[in-house]
Amino acid sequence: MRPNSGESTVQYAARLREKALSCNFVDIDDRIIEHLVQTTRHSEFVRKVLHKQWTLQEALNDAQIHEDTSVQIGAMGHQERDIARVSKxxxxxxxxxxxxxxxxxxxxxxxxxxxxxxxxxxxxxxxx
Structure with a gap:
């Protein structure tokens, strides 16, 4: 499986969990985090997960914070461009x-x- 376009890491992990339930894994959380590390495009996320040896919940919490922050920064960028356009x-x-x-x-x-x-x-x- 691969993340869908526009899908958050938490949503992707939920899809992975649904699929993993039918696979009879011993430790589903470990398999999900391994798969997230292998399929994500966010190298900083991978570095943190591997370096800090996070659990799935810790990794998802960090991913959620990062994604929320990115959305806020994107919104602020639009505001800055609008302000710059008006000030010109x-x-x-x-x-x-x-x-x-x-x-x-x-x-x-x-x-x-x-x-x-x-x-x-x-x-x-x-x-x-």
Missing amino acids: KKKSFTAASDSRNDRGLNCRYCDMKHPFQKEKCPAYGKKV
Whole structure:
């Protein structure tokens, strides 16, 4: 058996257990963990299982934590890309431009285009 696409390690182990029940293994948990080690694509998981000599339950707990964390990191990556996309958009004021704007320069305080007068800049005088 091999893990299905998108199948978690815990789900895969459950499928292995169902199949192993019909095989009359002496120690099903040992056979399942051996099979997980042989068929997983996660080398860090294999290293931990072998180095720490984990039981099946310990291995599944670690795999669950790793997979949950990966999902959270993936979700955060989408948020970061969305934030970056929004922050790249520059706001500009509709007031008449002056010679500084005609040269394509942005305000040194807010990095936006607007009439070059400190009083008109929303960032002037503000502290971070």
